[in-house]
Amino acid sequence: QVQLVQSGAEVKKPGASVKVSCKAAGYTFTDYNIHWVRQAPGQGLEWMGWINPKSGDAKYAQKFQGRVTMTRDTPITTGYMELSSLKSDDTAMYYCAREATTIGSAEFDPWGQGTLVTVSS
Amino acid sequence: DIVMTQSPDSLAVSLGERATINCKSSQSILYRSNNKNHLAWYQQKPGQPPKLLIYWTSTRESGVPERFSGSGSGTDFTLTISSLQAEDVAVYYCQQYYTTPRTFGQGTRLEIK
Secondary structure: OOEEEEOOOEEEOOOOOEEEEEEEEOOOHHHOOEEEEEEOOOOOOEEEEEEOOOOOOEEEOHHHOOOEEEEEEHHHOEEEEEEOOOOHHHOEEEEEEEEOOOOOOOOEEEEOOOEEEEEOO | OOOEEEEOOEEEEOOOOOEEEEEEEOOOOEEOOOOEEOEEEEEEOOOOOOEEEEEOOOEEOOOOOOOEEEEEEOOEEEEEEOOOOHHHOEEEEEEEOOOOOOEEOOOEEEEEO
């Protein structure tokens, strides 16, 4: 079935970078955009950006411009989100999610299980 | 950016009763080319990722119980649970996918009274 499986939890020091992976299965990887959403502890959902796996083009939320990079490795159907210059308030659960259709904009389905990133000195 | 505002922030409803959650967008999310409002609802239970419930404002995702329904148009939308079950305790989020950045409401926590 269609699923996204993310890499495991990470603990990083302030100023470091983290790279989270999102392995796609059960569908043609290059046909659907992948989005990244984060959720700080006890807080709501915050959209970070998306990548078109076919072209590699990515678009980022203004808040993360210059600090986030979304890439993909099509032979292994995996997307990546790298966040640099980490601060304590980057501590959050990071989710990848697939856009549900191949044409136009759409809802997110399915979601990965989440990757907890903890930033602490 | 389109701001999505949900009300209330939290809600307590008795089992078997109706629960209603509202979502308002700061501008219309009606896409004229397909006459559809680009609005989705998600359910998130503790320790789980969000789960898609409804898209295009009112289309239930496969497997979602019929007690969940969505309505609205333009800038005002509603998620209704017709008869609350214990397993519906969760946080509910609306999301617009009309434009980038994709934005979410702040969430509504639904509990049993």
